[in-house]
Amino acid sequence: MEEKKKTTVDIDEALYRPIYETGKGFYITVGVLLMIILFAAFMYIRQVYYGLGVTGMNQPVTWGFYIVNFVFFIGISHAGTLISAILRLSKAEWRRPITRMAEVITAIVLAIGGLHPIIDLGRPDRVLNIFTAGRLQSPLLWDVTSITAYFTASTVYLYLPMIPDIAKLRDRGGKLRWFYDFLSWGWQGTEHQKKVLNRAINILMVMVIPIAVSVHTVISYIFSMTLQPGWHSTIFGPYFVVGAIFSGIAALLIVMIAFRKFFHLENYLKLIHFRYLSTLLLIMSLLWFYFTFSEYLTGIFGAEPHEMDVILYKMTGPYAIFFWGMVICNFIIPVIVLSFKKFKTIKGILFASITVVIGMWLERLNIVIPSLANPRLELSTGMYFPSLTEWSLFIGALAVFVLGYVLFSKFFPIISIWEIEEGREESIKEVEERVKSYLPGPAGTTE
Amino acid sequence: MNGEEKKFHDKIIYMAQLASISFIWIFVAGIAVWILNLISISVDLNDAPGASIGISIIAIPVFFTLAGILTYVFVGFHKKNNNIKE
Amino acid sequence: MPKWAMVIDLDKCTGCGDCMAACKVENNVAIVSPEQAEENRVMFWMDMMTIYEGEYPNIKVTRIPKPCYHCDNPPCIKVCPVHATYINPEGLVGQIYHRCIGCRYCMAACPYTAKVFNWYEPEWADEFKTCMNPDVSLRMKGVVEKCSFCAHRLQHVKEDADAEDRPINDGEYMPACAESCPADAIFFGDLENKESKVYKLSRSPRAFKELEDLGTEPKVIYLSKRE
Ligand code: SF4
Ligand code: SF4
Numbered sequence: 001m002e003e004k005k006k007t008t009v010d011i012d013e014a015l016y017r018p019i020y021e022t023g024k025g026f027y028i029t030v031g032v033l034l035m036i037i038l039f040a041a042f043m044y045i046r047q048v049y050y051g052l053g054v055t056g057m058n059q060p061v062t063w064g065f066y067i068v069n070f071v072f073f074i075g076i077s078h079a080g081t082l083i084s085a086i087l088r089l090s091k092a093e094w095r096r097p098i099t100r101m102a103e104v105i106t107a108i109v110l111a112i113g114g115l116h117p118i119i120d121l122g123r124p125d126r127v128l129n130i131f132t133a134g135r136l137q138s139p140l141l142w143d144v145t146s147i148t149a150y151f152t153a154s155t156v157y158l159y160l161p162m163i164p165d166i167a168k169l170r171d172r173g174g175k176l177r178w179f180y181d182f183l184s185w186g187w188q189g190t191e192h193q194k195k196v197l198n199r200a201i202n203i204l205m206v207m208v209i210p211i212a213v214s215v216h217t218v219i220s221y222i223f224s225m226t227l228q229p230g231w232h233s234t235i236f237g238p239y240f241v242v243g244a245i246f247s248g249i250a251a252l253l254i255v256m257i258a259f260r261k262f263f264h265l266e267n268y269l270k271l272i273h274f275r276y277l278s279t280l281l282l283i284m285s286l287l288w289f290y291f292t293f294s295e296y297l298t299g300i301f302g303a304e305p306h307e308m309d310v311i312l313y314k315m316t317g318p319y320a321i322f323f324w325g326m327v328i329c330n331f332i333i334p335v336i337v338l339s340f341k342k343f344k345t346i347k348g349i350l351f352a353s354i355t356v357v358i359g360m361w362l363e364r365l366n367i368v369i370p371s372l373a374n375p376r377l378e379l380s381t382g383m384y385f386p387s388l389t390e391w392s393l394f395i396g397a398l399a400v401f402v403l404g405y406v407l408f409s410k411f412f413p414i415i416s417i418w419e420i421e422e423g424r425e426e427s428i429k430e431v432e433e434r435v436k437s438y439l440p441g442p443a444g445t446t447e
Numbered sequence: 448m449n450g451e452e453k454k455f456h457d458k459i460i461y462m463a464q465l466a467s468i469s470f471i472w473i474f475v476a477g478i479a480v481w482i483l484n485l486i487s488i489s490v491d492l493n494d495a496p497g498a499s500i501g502i503s504i505i506a507i508p509v510f511f512t513l514a515g516i517l518t519y520v521f522v523g524f525h526k527k528n529n530n531i532k533e
Numbered sequence: 534m535p536k537w538a539m540v541i542d543l544d545k546c547t548g549c550g551d552c553m554a555a556c557k558v559e560n561n562v563a564i565v566s567p568e569q570a571e572e573n574r575v576m577f578w579m580d581m582m583t584i585y586e587g588e589y590p591n592i593k594v595t596r597i598p599k600p601c602y603h604c605d606n607p608p609c610i611k612v613c614p615v616h617a618t619y620i621n622p623e624g625l626v627g628q629i630y631h632r633c634i635g636c637r638y639c640m641a642a643c644p645y646t647a648k649v650f651n652w653y654e655p656e657w658a659d660e661f662k663t664c665m666n667p668d669v670s671l672r673m674k675g676v677v678e679k680c681s682f683c684a685h686r687l688q689h690v691k692e693d694a695d696a697e698d699r700p701i702n703d704g705e706y707m708p709a710c711a712e713s714c715p716a717d718a719i720f721f722g723d724l725e726n727k728e729s730k731v732y733k734l735s736r737s738p739r740a741f742k743e744l745e746d747l748g749t750e751p752k753v754i755y756l757s758k759r760e
Pocket of ligand 2: 612613614615616617618628632633634635636637638639640676677
């Protein structure tokens with residue numbers, strides 16, 4: 001037994017290595033990212049000092065990049081916890097190397113996305129007013145509540161399955177022992193502990209799915225609860241959720257491919273994992289197109305004048321390039337790349353995922369700006385050009401994401417080691433039994 | 448690390464863990480208080496109190512369940528440990 | 534309880550813009566620099582919509598003064614996260630500047646684009662600083678503001694009426710725009726008072742409201758033969 005344990009540890013040595021070996025690359029990356037973040041922070045302080053005038057927002061386009069990115073980042077965050085919960089729930093065995101990475105995306109991106117409405121405030125110094133004088137009737141507070149719930153749930157959901165791995169790091173000794181000791185919560189790997197942990201994870205994964213769905217639904221409600229043309233639509237809730245999962249999977253694929261390359265995890269993240277996930281991506285792409293089609297067809301067919309103003313602004317007006325770019329990035333490219341086995345290589349999938357992420361960002365842009373730019377009354381059509389401040393905060397947010405991920409992978413294994421081990425030791429037998437139970441029994445037997 | 452030191456170390460860690468669990472409960476309770484406060488404001492101002500109550504009915508249990516799960520795991524882990532030692 | 538409303542007779546309105554100027558002075562509305570104006574950040578509580586019809590040289594220009602419509606069912610107050618915009622029992626929709634967190638959700642939700650935002654710390658030329666209206670509080674950067682139907686004037690009128698122990702007369706409470714209009718195109722009064730001029734005009738066959746189908750029930754009523 002002792003012997004065997006040692007060898008399994010050795011097998012998964014590749015997963016521990018990034019934690020204990022710090023190369024020059026790490027410091028350079030962190031340094032560069034910190035510089036970008038510092039610059040963004042400086043730009044933000046400048047914005048607080050001078051007022052929101054330093055952005056490109058105006059009347060009537062009163063919301064800009066910040067809200068676009070808010071919706072976008074929260075969308076990306078659906079990758080994680082939701083996908084991992086669905087995969088766990090459906091007992092998909094190929095989930096094992098993926099879940100952890102997905103959950104980390106959620107936790108980090110959610111924190112970034114959740115900060116965006118605060119960045120967007122004209123008076124961030126008064127943000128505490130929502131505690132003393134808040135109105136739960138406002139969709140913005142629905143957001144505050146559901147994002148807090150999702151953040152808490154997904155951090156817990158990230159943390160619990162990590163406990164056995166943290167205990168492994170603790171037992172290895174070495175750096176930061178007290179830290180791992182603290183976080184491992186006295187895990188010894190006893191049967192009882194395993195049972196407790198599994199039960200908790202099972203409850204959580206059932207809980208986390210409705211919370212995740214609620215988050216993006218509520219974000220869509222920010223828009224659809226107003227009376228504005230292009231926003232006031234009943235389809236928005238599911239449309240946003242689909243878009244969120246769509247962009248989330250794409251982001252997850254990008255992260256997986258990046259780590260596979262930098263951490264040499266080819267042995268863990270195999271082509272088959274990418275193929276399965278990219279099939280999901282393809283399905284979401286079709287679903288997304290279906291929703292987009294329904295949304296715009298009803299608008300065009302009804303041809304309500306204000307609605308038409310917005311639609312024409314998107315399709316033939318100043319936003320045509322973004323609108324059609326979105327269709328190409330979200331539908332045409334992924335469908336072409338992902339439907340043919342020939343293109344479904346790692347490179348092909350990476351390409352499709354990147355276009356999807358860009359496309360989904362464009363989608364958020366297309367939803368937020370044109371409706372604001374076309375006031376209902378006979379006022380001039382608005383225009384919006386993001387300023388340097390908005391761009392640097394956008395890039396800063398991306399940098400925070402990468403930095404968060406890099407730091408996480410410095411302290412914790414980004415692939416769940418114990419789940420891989422469990423897969424090796426138990427699930428082959430279990431799956432065999434499960435498949436047998438799906439098959440018809442001997443003739444004449446009924447349950 | 449000798450026995451004495453280890454015991455001390457374990458104790459400190461255990462205290463810290465207890466503190467983190469209670470922190471979660473404080474957080475959750477804080478959210479509940481906040482939501483209740485908002486409800487009382489909306490009742491005072493007669494500003495669609497139904498909506499706020501509806502939201503709170505969903506939100507508060509969610510947070511308490513989350514804290515409950517964490518506590519369950521923590522307690523569950525430590526209970527068995529003691530049994531082994533006995 | 535009175536219900537204050539405004540009637541704007543577009544057939545009388547010459548589009549001179551006097552109401553806009555009167556409003557700016559009355560309410561200490563900041564005057565933005567030309568560059569800012571270029572960026573669509575002008576501050577008007579009373580705005581002017583200009584509609585051009587036809588081709589050069591036969592252009593027909595319509596000018597429509599546009600304050601906040603003080604909707605009876607205002608979409609803007611429903612979305613505010615902090616009670617910084619509210620409707621009072623007399624139907625006036627107000628802003629609480631020192632509570633607003635500047636999320637601009639109410640601006641996005643207003644179907645009439647009636648609100649403006651303080652993108653920078655508001656500024657006034659020195660000449661203006663000597664003649665600020667002491668009754669209207671100054672705004673700070675990062676908050677939303679809009680037409681208040683000159684609610685501060687109502688305060689004075691109420692005090693006078695209380696002192697003399699009589700109801701408020703029709704036409705006693707007048708916002709600055711209505712008072713200044715040289716063509717007498719803007720009327721103001723109490724919709725609940727069946728004797729008031731505003732009530733009678735609102736019953737006129739020429740009366741219409743903007744975007745009535747939205748159910749926001751604006752309390753600014755236009756009169757026009759044209760539409
Ligand atoms: S016109 Fe706009 S700002 Fe004024 S009350 Fe109506 S919705 Fe609110
Ligand atoms: S900008 Fe101010 S008044 Fe408008 S919704 Fe936000 S907090 Fe309320």
